Amino acid sequence: MSNTGLIIEERSRDIGDFLVGRLIPFRKKRMVGPFIFIDHMGPTIIKEGHYMDVDQHPHIGLSTLTYMLEGELVHQDSIGTNQRIAPGSVNWMVAGKGVTHTERTPNDLRNTSQFTAHGYQIWVALPKELEDIAPEFHHIDGKDLPAWSDNGTQFRLIAGKGYGKTSPVPVHSDLFMIEIHTEKQYELKIKGELQGEIGICIVKGAIEACDDNIEQGNMLVSKTDDSCSIILKPNTHLLLFGGQPFDEERHIYWNFVSTSKEKIEHAKERWKTHQFPKVFGDNTYVPLPG
Numbered sequence: 001m002s003n004t005g006l007i008i009e010e011r012s013r014d015i016g017d018f019l020v021g022r023l024i025p026f027r028k029k030r031m032v033g034p035f036i037f038i039d040h041m042g043p044t045i046i047k048e049g050h051y052m053d054v055d056q057h058p059h060i061g062l063s064t065l066t067y068m069l070e071g072e073l074v075h076q077d078s079i080g081t082n083q084r085i086a087p088g089s090v091n092w093m094v095a096g097k098g099v100t101h102t103e104r105t106p107n108d109l110r111n112t113s114q115f116t117a118h119g120y121q122i123w124v125a126l127p128k129e130l131e132d133i134a135p136e137f138h139h140i141d142g143k144d145l146p147a148w149s150d151n152g153t154q155f156r157l158i159a160g161k162g163y164g165k166t167s168p169v170p171v172h173s174d175l176f177m178i179e180i181h182t183e184k185q186y187e188l189k190i191k192g193e194l195q196g197e198i199g200i201c202i203v204k205g206a207i208e209a210c211d212d213n214i215e216q217g218n219m220l221v222s223k224t225d226d227s228c229s230i231i232l233k234p235n236t237h238l239l240l241f242g243g244q245p246f247d248e249e250r251h252i253y254w255n256f257v258s259t260s261k262e263k264i265e266h267a268k269e270r271w272k273t274h275q276f277p278k279v280f281g282d283n284t285y286v287p288l289p290g
Contacts, residue, residue, distance in 0.1 A: 032199040032221055033243030034173045036062065036250055036257055037123035040201075046071060047114035051105040055284035058276045059095035060267045061131045061250075061257040063124045063172065066091040067158060067179075069203070071117030072109065077101035078277035081137040087119075088142030090158060092169050096126065098267065099135035100276050102284065120201075120239065125250050127173050128259045140169050153232070154181040160243060162194045175243030180232070188230040190240075198222050198242040205236025254289050 030036070046052060052073060066075065068087045075083045075091050078100040085091045093101060109115065126133070146157040146165040159169040160176035167177075176194050182205070190198065200207065200220040207214050208231040214220055232238065248259045256267045270276055272288050 030252075031125070031245065031250060032241065033197045033245055034125050034127075034175050035122065035199065035241055035243070036125045036252060037121075038199075038201070038219075038241075039121040041117065041119045041121060043070060043116050043118035045114050046105055046109070046117045048111050051110060052103070052117050053105060054103045055286050056100050056102050056279050056282050057255055057286040058098060058100050058267065058271050059093075059255045059257075060098050060263065061126055061259075062095050063126060064091070064093045064095065064101075065122040065124060065159060065169075065177070066093075066103070066119065067122070067177075068117075068119035071115055071119070072106055073103050073117075073119075074106050075101060075103050075137075076279050076282065077135070077137060078279050079135050079137060080280065083137070083139045085139070086142070088145075088156075090138075090140040090142075090145070090169055092138045092140065092159070092171075094126070094133065094136040094138075094172070096131070096133040096135050098270070098276055100279055102279055102282060122177075122241070123257065124171070124173070124175065125246065125257050127246065128248055130172050131258055131260075131263070136170075138170055140167075144168055151186060152183045153186045155179070158239075162240075164193075173243065173246075175241070177239065177241040180236075180238040180240065182232045182234060182236045184234045186232045188232055190230065194240070194242070196243040197245055198240060200230070201239040201241065203237040203239060205238075206233045207231060207236065207238070208233070 066085055067090060068085055070087055072086050084106060145167055148155050156179040157165050157167045158177040158179055159167045160171050162176040162178055202216045202218055204216050250257055251261050251264055253264050256264045258264050268288055
């Protein structure tokens, strides 16, 4: 497999009523460019008594990117944000030196007809010199993201730069995240279009790379400067992501990411002693893992 450097199978786990598939970190591949964590949320049926509710929890040293394919969530955080997200839009939260947030099923969608929730929760590590910046939040509507088509295949640039376009999501490093839908077979050209390491997350369908067939539920990790062609099968849905890797190692514990183990230990102590900022009006608390 000349440029099929690593194939990662999605590992499913339950979070209450929600099924999550962990893609990275993986023991053989901790990061892809600056991307350090990807959780696949659902698809799952939201109905009475079974909601997507993630209580108050902290982050440091990273930016979170929430991208829904189906269903909606409400994000609230300790800097005062209250933002609903619909499919195709982006919630981008910069944790920096420390932030607390929740994500929940909107109140008006509770105790009504059931619907499907399906999306991705993604963490992007901050550059070392920006790990302690003040928290920020940005919402970018789906209509404001660059979108284009090529021979019947639809592209959307969710974040970063690629294919000569730039997303309005205010990222802090060289990265890209692109959504692709095919109707018929399509040869994906990467060389010269994307810079850095690349991950290919197969949401639906299958791809062929270097004579290997890889189906949905897997992630292919490769490099953009390799020459192997990638064939997308008909009715395939992909997320491409990656970028330039950092020089320094990143440490990760629970929701904390940093170049410094000491900063992570300090964040653990801050959370245990309730020193993080709080979401206004929210008294929930997810304990530090034992």
